[in-house]
Amino acid sequence: MWSRLSRSQYETQKGARNKRAMKKLVDGGRAPGIIAYQNGQPIGWCSVAPRQEFLRLERSRILKPVDEQPVWSVVCFFVAKEYRGGGLSAKLLKAAIDFVRERGGRIVEGYPVEPQKQQPDAFMWMGLAAAFVKAGFKECARRSATRPVMRYTIKK
Numbered sequence: 001m002w003s004r005l006s007r008s009q010y011e012t013q014k015g016a017r018n019k020r021a022m023k024k025l026v027d028g029g030r031a032p033g034i035i036a037y038q039n040g041q042p043i044g045w046c047s048v049a050p051r052q053e054f055l056r057l058e059r060s061r062i063l064k065p066v067d068e069q070p071v072w073s074v075v076c077f078f079v080a081k082e083y084r085g086g087g088l089s090a091k092l093l094k095a096a097i098d099f100v101r102e103r104g105g106r107i108v109e110g111y112p113v114e115p116q117k118q119q120p121d122a123f124m125w126m127g128l129a130a131a132f133v134k135a136g137f138k139e140c141a142r143r144s145a146t147r148p149v150m151r152y153t154i155k156k
Helices: 007-012 016-027 088-102 129-134
Strands: 033-038 041-050 072-079 107-110 138-142 148-153
Touching (some): 033 088, 041 088
Parallel strands (some): 072 107
Antiparallel strands (some): 107 148, 138 148
16 A cells, blocks of 8 residues: 555554455456465465555656657565565566556556665565566666666557
8 A cells, every 4th residue: 555645644554454445446346456366375466556546656756758649567575585586576577567468558668676785585676687677678768877768668
């Protein structure tokens, strides 16, 4: 829910209330992302939805819109520790492209990090640029040395 709410609203709802808010989205028929499974167990998550659902993007000078085209945004990943480093993020991105295509979207956008030094996994929750490149995304803007804006255009 971090990307969907203002900082104060997120902090006010921190914990169980944010979990209930996410469940309410799902119970209301909205799929806020995709889940990767192995042997019936969830091992990864990718949050993807139309950009306008992510309030934090609208308030960011680094992640502000590139142009007026409607985009779907990938804003969050989680990969279980034992599956990190094996290409699961790129697979999730490819699945996110299919997810968006099935819903009529034409552009998928992401805001990965390109760290200049080793960072803890907790800081990589928006994904790494290398995974986006592996999934076919291209850089379309950069307003920060470590934060490219990457896009994938779905062919008709």
